[in-house]
Amino acid sequence: MFTNGYKRLQKYILFSMILTPMAIYVLSLGTGYFYFINSLQNTTASTMKRIITDHRQMIESFLAERQGDLSLITDVYTYQELADSEKLPAVFKTLNRKSGAFKDLGIFNQRGVHVNYHGPYDLSGKIYRNESWFKEVMEKGHYISNVYEGFRKVPHFVIAMVKVEKKQKWVIRATIDTYFFNTLVEQVSIGKTGEAYILNSEGRLQTHRRSGGNLMELAVENGESVSFHDGIRIFAQDSADNKTYLTATTWLNDRSWLLVVRQEEADAYQALQSATAIIIVITAIGSLIIILVSVVLSANIVRRMELMDSEKEKLRFQLVRAAGLAELGELATGFAHEINNPLQIIKNEKTLIELNLNEQVDETGTEKTNTMAEVVDSLNQIDLQVERCAKITQAILKFGRVSKFESTSINLLEFIPQITTMVEKRTSVHGIKFIQELPHNLKPIEGDPAQLQQVFLNLINNAIDAVIDKHGASGGSIKLSVSQDDVRKTRVSIADNGVGVSNDNLGKLFTPFFTTKPVGKGTGLGLSVCYGIVNKMGGNLDVSSIPDEGTTFTVSFPATS
Amino acid sequence: MDQVKVLLVDDEERFLKTTARFLEKKGFCVQTAVNGAKALDVLKLMLIHVMVLDVQMPILDGFETLKISKKHHPSVEIIMLTGHATVEAAVEGLKTGVFDYLMKPVDLDDLVLKISAAHLKYQQTQQKKELAQIKNIIKPMKEIMKDMK
Numbered sequence: 001m002f003t004n005g006y007k008r009l010q011k012y013i014l015f016s017m018i019l020t021p022m023a024i025y026v027l028s029l030g031t032g033y034f035y036f037i038n039s040l041q042n043t044t045a046s047t048m049k050r051i052i053t054d055h056r057q058m059i060e061s062f063l064a065e066r067q068g069d070l071s072l073i074t075d076v077y078t079y080q081e082l083a084d085s086e087k088l089p090a091v092f093k094t095l096n097r098k099s100g101a102f103k104d105l106g107i108f109n110q111r112g113v114h115v116n117y118h119g120p121y122d123l124s125g126k127i128y129r130n131e132s133w134f135k136e137v138m139e140k141g142h143y144i145s146n147v148y149e150g151f152r153k154v155p156h157f158v159i160a161m162v163k164v165e166k167k168q169k170w171v172i173r174a175t176i177d178t179y180f181f182n183t184l185v186e187q188v189s190i191g192k193t194g195e196a197y198i199l200n201s202e203g204r205l206q207t208h209r210r211s212g213g214n215l216m217e218l219a220v221e222n223g224e225s226v227s228f229h230d231g232i233r234i235f236a237q238d239s240a241d242n243k244t245y246l247t248a249t250t251w252l253n254d255r256s257w258l259l260v261v262r263q264e265e266a267d268a269y270q271a272l273q274s275a276t277a278i279i280i281v282i283t284a285i286g287s288l289i290i291i292l293v294s295v296v297l298s299a300n301i302v303r304r305m306e307l308m309d310s311e312k313e314k315l316r317f318q319l320v321r322a323a324g325l326a327e328l329g330e331l332a333t334g335f336a337h338e339i340n341n342p343l344q345i346i347k348n349e350k351t352l353i354e355l356n357l358n359e360q361v362d363e364t365g366t367e368k369t370n371t372m373a374e375v376v377d378s379l380n381q382i383d384l385q386v387e388r389c390a391k392i393t394q395a396i397l398k399f400g401r402v403s404k405f406e407s408t409s410i411n412l413l414e415f416i417p418q419i420t421t422m423v424e425k426r427t428s429v430h431g432i433k434f435i436q437e438l439p440h441n442l443k444p445i446e447g448d449p450a451q452l453q454q455v456f457l458n459l460i461n462n463a464i465d466a467v468i469d470k471h472g473a474s475g476g477s478i479k480l481s482v483s484q485d486d487v488r489k490t491r492v493s494i495a496d497n498g499v500g501v502s503n504d505n506l507g508k509l510f511t512p513f514f515t516t517k518p519v520g521k522g523t524g525l526g527l528s529v530c531y532g533i534v535n536k537m538g539g540n541l542d543v544s545s546i547p548d549e550g551t552t553f554t555v556s557f558p559a560t561s
Numbered sequence: 562m563d564q565v566k567v568l569l570v571d572d573e574e575r576f577l578k579t580t581a582r583f584l585e586k587k588g589f590c591v592q593t594a595v596n597g598a599k600a601l602d603v604l605k606l607m608l609i610h611v612m613v614l615d616v617q618m619p620i621l622d623g624f625e626t627l628k629i630s631k632k633h634h635p636s637v638e639i640i641m642l643t644g645h646a647t648v649e650a651a652v653e654g655l656k657t658g659v660f661d662y663l664m665k666p667v668d669l670d671d672l673v674l675k676i677s678a679a680h681l682k683y684q685q686t687q688q689k690k691e692l693a694q695i696k697n698i699i700k701p702m703k704e705i706m707k708d709m710k
Binding site: 336337338339340341343346347348349359386390 | 617
């Protein structure tokens with residue numbers, strides 16, 4: 001049952017020791033992790049935003065520049081000059097000197113006839129009146145197309161502008177090198193998987209997509225996202241190949257193109273993954289350490305408690321045994337007295353019978369018969385049995401106070417430290433300061449070491465009890481001092497700062513069976529036995545006490561020769 | 562030779578009766594008392610050589626009786642007899658001039674020997690006293706005789 005109690009206690013200590021730091025530990029790590037995720041997400045989003053903003057600006061300024069280029073040409077050259085097939089290559093050369101983005105250059109009249117063309121294809125003379133781009137440019141004055149195949153069956157996109165000259169409208173159109181434009185748009189560096197591309201309003205790729213998708217192809221996963229929105233949208237999106245992309249989109253080119261900048265989420269949050277891994281490792285190691293330390297510590301604590309308790313139990317047992325013996329001694333003393341008196345009378349009666357019998361034999365001269373011999377035998381038996389009883393009472397008396405003690409020379413300087421080591425554990429457990437004051441030289445005293453040990457142990461244990469009652473686990477002090485005066489009378493005093501003894505009780509202190517301890521805790525024999533022992537050695541046991549301040553017991557031994 | 566006058570003091574009447582009977586048969590003159598107070602009364606009334614005294618008795622116990630009798634009747638030799646022999650008691654007894662200290666149950670033959678020994682001591686003490694008295698008487702007589710010469 002006791003062992004179970006310790007196991008339960010150990011479990012309780014173990015769980016408290018593990019759970020408390022663990023909860024704090026996990027909470028702090030979790031909080032840190034949460035804030036880290038938040039901050040990482042914010043940083044990533046703002047990076048994405050910055051990149052897409054920059055990228056849009058770059059693309060828009062590129063388109064604006066190209067429009068500016070065309071506009072410059074229409075301002076510098078007249079329709080007549082540009083319609084001159086001799087002159088157009090020179091103009092194209094001038095135009096391309098600046099950026100090299102143009103693939104070809106064409107001039108259209110009001111009716112949509114391709115009047116002049118410079119470029120790799122033979123498009124002169126083709127009529128564009130019914131082409132949608134031509135209609136739109138005539139209407140709006142300028143135009144940037146989606147990527148389409150047109151007459152040349154090669155993906156491309158064009159920039160066109162209308163110029164009104166002498167009330168006559170004409171159109172200048174240039175094809176942008178898609179390779180050049182692609183490179184421009186693709187140029188984005190975010191992580192390993194970062195990419196940028198342009199979709200038209202139908203969701204078709206206007207530039208090459210690094211993660212897969214050729215020009216003009218429908219980028220299906222983005223079907224949903226081509227709806228119009230203001231500014232920049234940032235969201236996570238699953239792609240057709242089951243990868244989640246952190247995507248930023250913004251509309252440009254008069255809302256006809258959607259610029260998409262995206263990065264695989266795993267790539268974007270790579271820092272998070274390594275942080276998570278580190279946190280898991282730290283948590284695992286930390287938890288392991290907490291558990292290990294808790295297991296070792298709790299086992300240690302409980303083992304010490306067990307040791308302390310068993311120590312206490314042992315001490316208690318010794319005390320009870322000593323007290324029990326003393327009690328038996330008291331009992332035996334009374335018993336011996338009560339038995340010895342009747343034994344004496346029996347013995348007397350037997351002696352008288354014997355005497356009378358002998359007298360009668362002498363007087364009457366009767367011969368000793370067999371009957372007489374039997375009577376004498378019986379009388380001898382009575383004597384024998386009385387002696388036997390007497391021996392038994394003597395044996396019982398040895399347990400009691402009257403038992404003889406073997407007196408030898410005792411060197412207190414060796415004897416007292418032996419006793420104090422016996423109580424050392426108990427004093428240290430209860431935080432009691434134990435002071436010993438032993439002189440350098442001391443003449444030995446006469447006494448019975450075993451009984452004297454009982455006396456000192458009893459007095460010190462009483463002092464410890466008194467100190468614990470007053471101070472609990474700290475603040476108690478016990479002082480054992482030895483002194484020897486001129487006539488070599490030796491005094492050993494044990495002073496404590498415990499509860500003290502009231503004046504009423506002081507007088508009864510050495511009375512057998514007197515105790516202030518609760519019923520069952522003390523037999524009230526300890527001090528009376530001590531008193532008896534010290535008295536037997538020819539010494540004296542004195543007590544002085546101030547209630548609530550402390551008690552001093554003094555054992556004085558007679559001077560030795 | 563004069564009879565040895567013995568006083569037995571014990572609270573056990575049967576002990577007194579049997580011991581007295583035995584001692585009388587052995588030629589002692591025996592008086593008995595059931596407690597210390599009665600014993601002191603006997604001491605006042607008659608000459609006693611040896612007193613056998615039990616320790617634990619009602620009214621006046623052995624030690625008290627011992628003290629008083631030593632004070633008022635110092636010549637009486639005392640043998641303490643008890644069923645409850647403690648070392649303290651023995652020491653106490655011997656210090657006060659007890660002849661011997663016996664533990665119950667005692668063999669009556671042994672008791673007779675002890676009483677005889679105590680009586681011998683009593684006689685020696687008495688003789689010393691008488692001798693001293695005689696010396697005290699002779700001394701002035703010698704001086705007178707000297708003067709007469």
